[in-house]
Amino acid sequence: MIHNKLIQLARYSYWDKEIGALIVDAKHLKLTVSQRKLLGLLVENLNRPVHGTLIFDEVNHSLDKEFNEKSVRNLISSLRKFAPMIKIVNIYGGYYMLRKDSMYPDLEFKDYLYEVLDQSKNAIVITNPNEYDNPIIYVNSAFSELFEYTFEDVMGKNCRFLHDDDIEQLAIDEIRKAIQERESITVNLRNYTQSGKILYNEVTISPIFDKKNGKLKYFLGVHKDVTFIKTLMRQLSSLH
Numbered sequence: 001m002i003h004n005k006l007i008q009l010a011r012y013s014y015w016d017k018e019i020g021a022l023i024v025d026a027k028h029l030k031l032t033v034s035q036r037k038l039l040g041l042l043v044e045n046l047n048r049p050v051h052g053t054l055i056f057d058e059v060n061h062s063l064d065k066e067f068n069e070k071s072v073r074n075l076i077s078s079l080r081k082f083a084p085m086i087k088i089v090n091i092y093g094g095y096y097m098l099r100k101d102s103m104y105p106d107l108e109f110k111d112y113l114y115e116v117l118d119q120s121k122n123a124i125v126i127t128n129p130n131e132y133d134n135p136i137i138y139v140n141s142a143f144s145e146l147f148e149y150t151f152e153d154v155m156g157k158n159c160r161f162l163h164d165d166d167i168e169q170l171a172i173d174e175i176r177k178a179i180q181e182r183e184s185i186t187v188n189l190r191n192y193t194q195s196g197k198i199l200y201n202e203v204t205i206s207p208i209f210d211k212k213n214g215k216l217k218y219f220l221g222v223h224k225d226v227t228f229i230k231t232l233m234r235q236l237s238s239l240h
């Protein structure tokens with residue numbers, strides 16, 4: 001039986017809020033004092049972003065010490081290494097967030113569906129608009145191949161990292177509007193792979209609704225690399 005002083009963070013992983021301990025597979029993990037303070041703060045703010053300065057203050061308990069971002073980053077990575085089952089995501093702007101696995105209960109839905117998606121030749125991404133900043137909750141293998149990012153690299157991030165700081169694109173405004181209005185859209189974007197290669201991406205984004213209650217559940221993105229068409233068009237136009 002699970003007592004309510006235990007908060008589940010991931011499969012077989014719990015935070016004991018009474019004594020501030022991490023329990024994995026029924027064993028207490030020995031955290032350092034700083035790791036324990038950090039995790040305690042993140043658990044208090046489960047699924048909400050916490051700014052690095054707050055973490056720094058919590059860990060140092062001395063307000064006159066100057067904020068040191070690197071020490072926060074090091075502490076986060078030490079905790080990630082020590083307890084890899086815990087999902088701490090970085091959020092743009094110096095925030096960190098502890099994500100609870102069971103936020104994705106629906107992703108346990110039918111393994112066979114995963115297999116189908118995973119074998120699709122089109123790159124596919126699924127996001128959860130009911131969570132902060134519409135994070136990615138699934139990408140298939142074709143997505144990883146196309147953009148050179150693994151599932152772990154992108155999990156929990158908003159898709160905007162794909163256009164990086166190349167934001168002067170009308171298509172981005174169109175997507176923002178379509179998402180707000182919960183409509184589907186097909187646009188062409190300049191995106192970038194992990195290694196920095198430019199990629200012309202024709203993406204179709206569709207809202208997915210729960211048929212029973214009409215609530216918005218996900219967004220589905222299907223991506224097509226149209227770089228070769230762009231290149232061809234450029235070559236053709238240079239012939240004239």
Ligand SMILES: Cc1cc2nc3c(=O)[nH]c(=O)nc-3n(C[C@H](O)[C@H](O)[C@H](O)COP(=O)(O)O)c2cc1C
Pocket residue numbers: 125126127134158159160161162163172173175176179189190191201203205206219220221223
């Ligand atoms: C399912 C889905 C797929 C998306 N795919 C891409 C993509 O492939 N490339 C991209 O640059 N932006 C993509 N976006 C758009 C960004 O996530 C974001 O919505 C866009 O940058 C506008 O919002 P912003 O102004 O908050 O950045 C996608 C969004 C969703 C919901």
